[in-house]
């Protein structure tokens with residue numbers, strides 16, 4: 441009976457020792473392999489981050505790309521000639537400031553159109569010519585938007601521009 445008890449106790453102690461050893465081994469294993477994996481993942485995530493991403497806190501992944509907001513689609517919308525004219529051209533072309541050809545003056549626009557053609561007029565509106573500032577002074581206008589405005593001014597003056605606005 442004494443021997444039997446001794447064996448039981450011995451086995452129990454051995455089991456506990458083995459259990460503790462197993463736990464330790466597990467811990468070491470985790471701190472090694474998992475730690476390395478964690479580091480690798482972090483490095484990978486950092487390399488995969490898109491350029492120009494917005495960071496909102498120190499270690500989190502970026503949650504939004506710069507300019508990636510729902511209402512930031514101004515650049516996708518091409519403004520119409522009428523809109524562009526009103527915001528950037530009318531100031532001079534409504535009254536003929538500095539001898540700007542007046543929108544509505546058929547004679548002036550007809551001879552400009554005859555002399556230069558739509559492409560050259562647009563080119564000059566984009567790059568500027570004498571008193572005419574490049575893009576009417578609004579650098580946010582795209583080439584197409586300036587083109588739309590020139591077509592609009594011609595049509596408003598009763599001159600056929602030969603093509604429609606693109607919006």
Ligand code: HEC
Pocket residue numbers: 524525528529530531532533537538539540541552556560561562564565569570571572573575576577581586589590
């Ligand atoms: C600051 C005043 C001003 C603004 C703003 C302005 N223009 Fe002009 N524009 C002029 C003047 C002055 C001329 C005449 C230039 C010359 O021939 O001496 C002119 C000429 C032009 C011509 C004829 C170019 C040529 O080849 O003779 C076009 C086309 C034109 N403007 C388009 C536009 C458009 C489109 C806008 C708006 C996006 C605009 N302009 C805004 C002053 C202005």
